[in-house]
Amino acid sequence: MPYNFKRTEKKWQKYWKDHDVFAASDDAAKPKFYGLIEFPYPSGHGLHVGHPRSYTALDVVTRKKRMEGFNVLFPIGWDAFGLPAEQYAVKTGTHPAVTTKKNIGTFKRQLQMLGLGFDWSREVNTTDSEYYHWTQWIFLQLFKQGLAYKAKAAINWCPSCKIGLANEEVVNNACERCGGPVEKRDKEQWMLRITQYADRLIDDLQYLDYIEPVKIQQRNWMGRSEGARIKFPLPDIKEPEFGKEHFQNFLEVFTTRPDTVFGATYMVIAPEHPLLEKYRALITNGTEVAAYVKKARHKSDMERTDLAKEKTGVELKGIHARNPLTDEDIPIWVADYVSLQYGTGAIMAVPAHDQRDFEFAKKYKLPMKIVTCPHYPEQSCPFLHEAYLGDGHNIESDFLNGLATAEAKKKIIAWLEEHGVGSREVQYKLRDWVFSRQRYWGEPIPMVHCQKCKEKSKYGDGWMPLPEDALPLKLPAIKKYEVADTGESPLAKIAKWVKTKCPACGGSATRETDTMPNWAGSSWYFMRYAAPRDKRFFDHAEWHRDEIQPNDLDKRLFALLKHLKTLLGPAEIPFWIAGSMMLNGLDRKLWRHMHDIDMFVRGADFERLLEVLRADGFIIHEEHNGWNRVEKDGCQIEICPATPLEGELYAHLRHGQEQVLHRYDLERAERGWLWGVPFRTISPVYMLGFYRFLREKFPKTRDVKADAEKMAFLKQYLAHPLNYWMPVTWYNGGMEHATLHMLYSRFWNKFLFDIGAAPTSEPYEKRTSHGMILAKGGEKMSKSKGNVVNPDEIVAEYGADTFRMYEMFMGPFDQAAEWDTKGLVGVHRFLQKVWAIGLSLRASKKTKQSHKTVISSERSESRDLIRSLHQTIRTVTDDIESMHFNTAVSALMELANEMQKAGGVLKKQFKPFVQLLSPFAPHIAEELWTALGEKGSITHSVWPAYNPELAREEEIELVLQVNGKVRDTVTVSVGISDKEAEAKALASEKIQKWLSGKKPKKVIVVSGKLVNVVL
């Protein structure tokens, strides 16, 4: 009887739902595992075969983790604000909320059809006012901490559609909707100061277990570069009161090559640079300049950033800059290859050592001066075909002469600082986050503008935050959806909503009509899952919100410590702090296990923390564990003596993908092990340990004379599910979110951590990515190409288990894979085969006699099967952990083939096989589990244990090589000694033939594997 997937899948999906099998419990008795996938935008097209690749992968992981005894949280929700629903509303008049609700229905049905083990009781929806209440709350906190501000920023404006466009809607500089050209328009918008977190966002990456490409992309995106800010005096502007030696007016530049300042032969400013306006009167060729600026500003981004384009510019006549090092007056040009956005909007041009300056100087015949010589002391750089960008030694640079580039940089910065004409500076490519959208279907920004409060209020510009108890500020209901043609949000058209009262003075005021971007709701949803229905969600932050300044982690930590001290008395806090730990998941666990450490603090913060703790009398006992600190290659390196767990850690370091590996010194690892921490990057991450400590230790403490009320609050605080579930243990999602979503959410999490609302400074411990699923022919699936594969049809024909398993089997998880419906067949046959084996077992149980014969005839073969089973347990267990799902499935297939060939299998061998199968194909596994006489869901069973004894091979094929080429193999027992192996090899007829009487030069034996005879 073939396996009836339709009936079985329905049956078990109902069972899981009725028995809340996947509901996560907030009870902290078990260790937690929080698996997260990117919650989908519920589009009108329904689920796409690409979505389930990520979902199934983490479903496999979390199902295994449940069976391994973890308390698993695997939630799902809807990122439901967004453009398509709004566009649909414009077209048809259907309210976005209606469309959204319908689409969610479709998605939900499809996800449930796939048997994904989500905890549906924690479903969240960003468009739900109970949800966006807290999105708005976060915005208010950002505003109160000075991290949200209004500024003029360019929006993409489509003049024919009369609407502001999101970046995603601009394709090749044209409007995605009508195909017409897009203009830039300046508009006052809310901005978030993500740049203030740039350093921490970069530095803390090193402690996170993200796949390397994600870290690299994030670092590149934020683009940290170190250099100097240099002031170039403007001698034409007379400032008599400062004397002729001093100038009040400067043109400031940013450069990463301050060492080449002696080679700066001209300056370039951006067409938007304020200097043009400020000194208009002095510029003698004003008309020419104005014409150029006008032309440049009309160019689109595309035109301006086209690298192939020849550089253009105009010299400013009547105004010069003075090179503060050479004291020469040099011309100032305006050119559109310099942008106002980056640095100071002005550069010192060093044509000999910058390719762009080189090209520009060549075109306009500007002087070049070589100041970095690669062949020093041979000064043989007479002519340049292109700029020399590399390092070298300085020449023609006065006091820098003869210095290597790195030295020259240090020296010149010191000189600049000493003379007050410059300083060391770090610049980022990262810009502040434009947070306003001129849309209806987004979270309303809870701000009100009041003319009257403009002067009185501490906020200055008249923007007043709504009080927290006025949240959520709900979107107004609309009957007819209208587009505003002024570039404003459709909300601006709703006079009743716009007109309001000022929350501060009660006078008449107007509401902010822009809404938040799509990224807002997804920047904190992973926290909401911890307590999705909590009406006082972030209120727990109140306890220390007032005493904490943003970025002031120490203060926050000490506030907590002090609080505890008053409650418990210092002697009653047993608290171990360790410095400079490697903070990856495994290592932290190992270290905690080894040393019973409660908290990890890194580098300089550790020293600082110790100082304060000593001063405050917190420290009762100090101990140094024999770590030595040395400096090597600019890195601070800590060396730890060998420990009993050395082997395990060593293995982890070798197999880990952390960049720590790059600094790993294998030579010294022979004697112990070590790793380095770059000297520059020190930052306190993972205060997690501290919170864990509080949660674990506090409830056990007895005889505490404490203020009952505070105690209750503290208890409540510690018991908050957020403290239990955060951070996310494992987050999987697409590479397309490596920068924006990941950075925005890390930024918000860090901010919330700083104000005491989030328990950890990082949201995700581990981040992995899946490859895209492509249509046949390697193209992206898209509606317009008509090549989208719908999971509904596949599931109807082959069932959810086949679908899931195929998605896991189709290729390496992190690489793109082409969908091929034909490939499903193999997986489907495999499941049918497994079913047949299961049926044969059940049949043999009915007729006792045949059961016995099966067993006795199997006795001799079962040793092989048991061995294979244990090898498979190991493979599948490891492969799931490392996301090698395709090889895990192959291993299961191989075992099934073997079981089939053996002609029968014992129940006790088949059961663990079904368990190994269950994360991939949960429905059939549940059915077989029941058929084998087990009660309840297989999810509640215990993951099979790998027994190395049983997995051990007794015989191996010894490979015999001559000069590295395989010439023979011979079966030997596994414990064969190297000497015996050598003898076996030389005794082989085939090897003898190759030797033809000669004596081998050398014989290499790889124990238990091969013998290579070298002639």
Place this chain on the structure above:
RNA sequence: GCCCGGAUGGUGGAAUGGUAUACACACAGCACUUAAAAUGCUGGGCCGCAAGGCAUGUGGGUCCGACUCCCACUCCGGGCACCA
């Protein structure tokens, strides 16, 4: 231009520096069947009668031994892009 990935049979792909091509698809042959489907079994990298030789994008190198490590390149995919 810069930064990440990737390239292995007819196809998707597998291989801690140690038997290249596991597993699956497709194909061919056989068995079961009146027949088909389903299922099972067998086969195959290429050249060669064989001995053997040649094969992991290309060309070099290290090594007793390289898909794996190093150097130089080609093509494909992704990201950034006048970032000073």
